Amino acid sequence: xxxxxxxxxxxxxxxxxxxRVLEGGIPIIDPHKxxxxxxxxxxxxxxxxxxxxxxxxxxxxxxxxxxxLELGRIYFYLSLLGTSTDSEYNLAESFARQAIERDPQxxxxxxxxxxxLAGRGAFLDAFEELTLALHLNPTNEFLIVDxxxxxxxxxxxxxxxxxxxxxSHKNGWAFVVLAMAWSQQNQKGxxxxxxxxxxxxxxxxxxxxxxxGQFAEEFGLPLK
Numbered sequence: 001x002x003x004x005x006x007x008x009x010x011x012x013x014x015x016x017x018x019x020r021v022l023e024g025g026i027p028i029i030d031p032h033k034x035x036x037x038x039x040x041x042x043x044x045x046x047x048x049x050x051x052x053x054x055x056x057x058x059x060x061x062x063x064x065x066x067x068x069l070e071l072g073r074i075y076f077y078l079s080l081l082g083t084s085t086d087s088e089y090n091l092a093e094s095f096a097r098q099a100i101e102r103d104p105q106x107x108x109x110x111x112x113x114x115x116x117l118a119g120r121g122a123f124l125d126a127f128e129e130l131t132l133a134l135h136l137n138p139t140n141e142f143l144i145v146d147x148x149x150x151x152x153x154x155x156x157x158x159x160x161x162x163x164x165x166x167x168s169h170k171n172g173w174a175f176v177v178l179a180m181a182w183s184q185q186n187q188k189g190x191x192x193x194x195x196x197x198x199x200x201x202x203x204x205x206x207x208x209x210x211x212x213g214q215f216a217e218e219f220g221l222p223l224k
Contacts, residue, residue, distance in 0.1 A: 031049075034046050034050040035050045035070060035073060038074075039173075040204070040207070041206050042081055042206030042210075044083045048074075048078075054074070058071065066108055067095070068095035068108075068109065069108045069109070071095055075089060075116050079120070080119070084119055089120055093117075096112040099112070107134075107143070110136065111130065111143050113129045114126045115146060118146075123150060124154075127147075130147040134147055144164075145164065148174075149177050152184065157181040157182070157184035157185050158181075160178070161181050164178050169201075173198070175195065176211075179192070179211060182194060188218070195208050195211055
């Protein structure tokens, strides 16, 4: 999931989908949905709101849970958008390493650390962590997509394609990653087809709009 194809970033309005409302008008914040919407829309405000939730939950006694994985994911997404900070890196890395110290066989903890290191630019170290995580949990689709994405940063788009092409994906982000890989291979037609597959699955927003906009400008086509 690395922005090696996308070179321009812009703000997107916050999504109301991350907040559900109970009868009586009481809002319920869904931080996981907030993370997903924040990434899909390229919205740092949503991502940082989710960050505050998970930072508080991870810090509570006896409530460590899997919040460290979400913090790692949020840091990674912020790094893709060019807005991550050193303090966020330090905090996310600290929690992920604590989780690994508690349970060295915890696939989620290695997954989180791999994302954090990738966001920091330590791609080879990230590859080791994500590979270990996949060994510990070989059926995790999100982990497979993240590992495939890392190959983009390592300038190995063929590896990305090998991981993802021909699979049944439940999340449209996998097709966005495939589009980035095909674009690196200068196969723009295949890149566009994968973006349209993602959109057909209901996945839209910043990344798809940006890439389709670039292709439309390049080819002079109305790619809607």
